[in-house]
Amino acid sequence: MIATAATSGIRPGRFVLRVAAWLPAAFLVWYLAGPVLAWPVGMLSTAVARTAFSDLVQGVEQQGHVLVFVSTLKPTLATTTEGMARGVLSIDVNVLLYSFGWPMLAALILAARQPHPLRTMLVGYAVLVPFVTWGVVAEFLKHLVFDTGPVVASQAGFGAVQREAIAYAYQFGVLILPTVAPAVFWVLTHRRFLETFAGRGPGAGAPRQ
Amino acid sequence: MVRFFLGFLVLQALLFGFELTPWAQHWFVVPWTGALATLSADLVQWFDPGVLATGNVLQSARNGFAVSIEAGCNGVEATIVLVAAMLAFPAPWQRKLVGLAVGIVAVQGLNVIRVISLFYLGQWNFDVFEFAHRYVWQALIMLDVLIVWLLWVRTLPRTTPRLAAA
Numbered sequence: 001m002i003a004t005a006a007t008s009g010i011r012p013g014r015f016v017l018r019v020a021a022w023l024p025a026a027f028l029v030w031y032l033a034g035p036v037l038a039w040p041v042g043m044l045s046t047a048v049a050r051t052a053f054s055d056l057v058q059g060v061e062q063q064g065h066v067l068v069f070v071s072t073l074k075p076t077l078a079t080t081t082e083g084m085a086r087g088v089l090s091i092d093v094n095v096l097l098y099s100f101g102w103p104m105l106a107a108l109i110l111a112a113r114q115p116h117p118l119r120t121m122l123v124g125y126a127v128l129v130p131f132v133t134w135g136v137v138a139e140f141l142k143h144l145v146f147d148t149g150p151v152v153a154s155q156a157g158f159g160a161v162q163r164e165a166i167a168y169a170y171q172f173g174v175l176i177l178p179t180v181a182p183a184v185f186w187v188l189t190h191r192r193f194l195e196t197f198a199g200r201g202p203g204a205g206a207p208r209q
Numbered sequence: 210m211v212r213f214f215l216g217f218l219v220l221q222a223l224l225f226g227f228e229l230t231p232w233a234q235h236w237f238v239v240p241w242t243g244a245l246a247t248l249s250a251d252l253v254q255w256f257d258p259g260v261l262a263t264g265n266v267l268q269s270a271r272n273g274f275a276v277s278i279e280a281g282c283n284g285v286e287a288t289i290v291l292v293a294a295m296l297a298f299p300a301p302w303q304r305k306l307v308g309l310a311v312g313i314v315a316v317q318g319l320n321v322i323r324v325i326s327l328f329y330l331g332q333w334n335f336d337v338f339e340f341a342h343r344y345v346w347q348a349l350i351m352l353d354v355l356i357v358w359l360l361w362v363r364t365l366p367r368t369t370p371r372l373a374a375a
Contacts, residue, residue: 012360019352027345100344104352168229175286176225179351184214186355191210198362 010197018111026103026110034065037102037125038095042067044133049140056144056156058088067093069140073155075148089152091143098135098173101128101182108186112193124185131181135173142170216297224289239265242283245317249278249324260328267328274332276324282342284320287350288313294358300365308361312354319353 030037042062049057049069061068069091105124109117144156145163158166187194227233242265250262259270265283268275280286295308323346331338 012356012363016356023348027348097343100348101351104348108352108355168226171229171280172222172225175281176221176290179347180221180290183351183355184217188210188214194359194362197359198365199367 010193012197015111015197018113019107022107022110023103026106027100030100030103030106031096034096034099035062037099038062038065038067040126040129041095041099041132041136044129045069045136045140048133048137053141057140063092065095067095067136069093071144073144073148073152075152089144089148091140093136093139093143095132095136097139098132098178099128101131101178104179105182105186108182109190112186112190114190114193120189124182124189127185128181131173131177134169135177138166138170138173141166213297213299217293220297221290221293224293225286228285228289238280238283238285241285242278245283245321245324246278249321249328252321253325253328267324269328269332272332274328276328276331278324281347282320282324282327284317284323284350287316287320287354290351291316291354291357294354295361298358298362304361304365308364312357312361315357316350316353319350323350 039062042060045067046060049060056071056073058070058072061070071089071091073089075087075089102125105128106121109120109124114120145153145158145166228238243262246262246265246267249267250260253260253267257269261268261270265278266275267278291312292309295305295312298305300308327338327342327346330341
């Protein structure tokens with residue numbers, strides 16, 4: 001690929017301003033389209049839950065940008081009041097908490113002014129779906145193990161090592177993945193732009209925009 | 210590039226795992242978070258004397274509104290990402306150390322602005338506070354890390370490997 005005129009010599013300040021300019025629009029679209037964007041995450045979460053945690057999850061329902069994990073676990077011991085024992089525990093997870101990297105990625109892609117931004121955004125969206133799902137499923141498990149009390153947690157049957165793994169997966173999924181995954185995707189798909197940005201690419205000596 | 214990314218991902222996962230240990234929490238994360246709250250309160254007191262910091266909590270004495278600085282809001286994770294990216298990238302050690310010193314100040318500086326802005330946003334409108342806190346500032350801090358890293362790469366001598374080959 002040959003560097004386009006738009007990337008030959010890039011002023012960091014202008015690039016940052018373009019990112020800042022695209023960010024509000026990207027966040028608005030992301031928020032308004034939240035339920036649609038969350039749909040593949042719901043599908044993948046359902047597949048993961050049915051494959052890996054079929055004994056814990058009856059199903060996953062989508063309500064807007066919230067996924068409701070309907071578990072098989074009872075909120076209290078089966079020997080207590082009949083009505084209570086019949087109910088099952090459901091846990092809500094807000095997909096937006098794990099997908100705010102999408103508008104960040106969109107702003108970066110649009111600010112870089114590289115060819116085929118729409119295609120790159122669509123690929124980026126698809127690539128990030130598993131990472132968003134990671135956070136969603138990890139939050140469900142975290143609630144199940146740490147926030148529901150010993151009666152429910154004991155029904156889940158996780159050992160000490162598994163609880164530690166869930167804690168790490170949740171923390172990694174909420175604090176690192178939502179922003180690092182889109183940043184890594186952007187760097188990987190904009191190497192030529194970055195070469196020029198860093199003053200090493202083919203257009204490094206050209207007038208800066 | 211593959212080597213850089215593998216190094217970055219491994220370093221980041223290790224540093225993040227270390228951050229979660231009780232030892233790191235006790236000796237580094239908790240004191241750091243308290244210092245961040247104190248620094249934010251000191252800065253705010255220049256123009257708003259009725260602000261107090263207790264531990265990791267920043268509170269307005271005027272209306273009682275308070276924000277608690279928790280994991281994800283103390284800039285530690287963003288700093289970990291920056292440290293991993295700079296250490297994994299092939300560059301002279303001297304450049305790495307200078308980049309880390311300047312970069313950490315840049316990331317933490319923006320994080321102080323995040324804490325202070327959220328403190329006032331929360332007093333103005335809680336819905337806006339929630340949106341900014343949960344989504345917008347998280348993205349802005351990572352953009353800060355990315356831009357700091359890009360600017361650092363830009364300052365490296367041209368004898369270091371190209372991004373495509375790193």
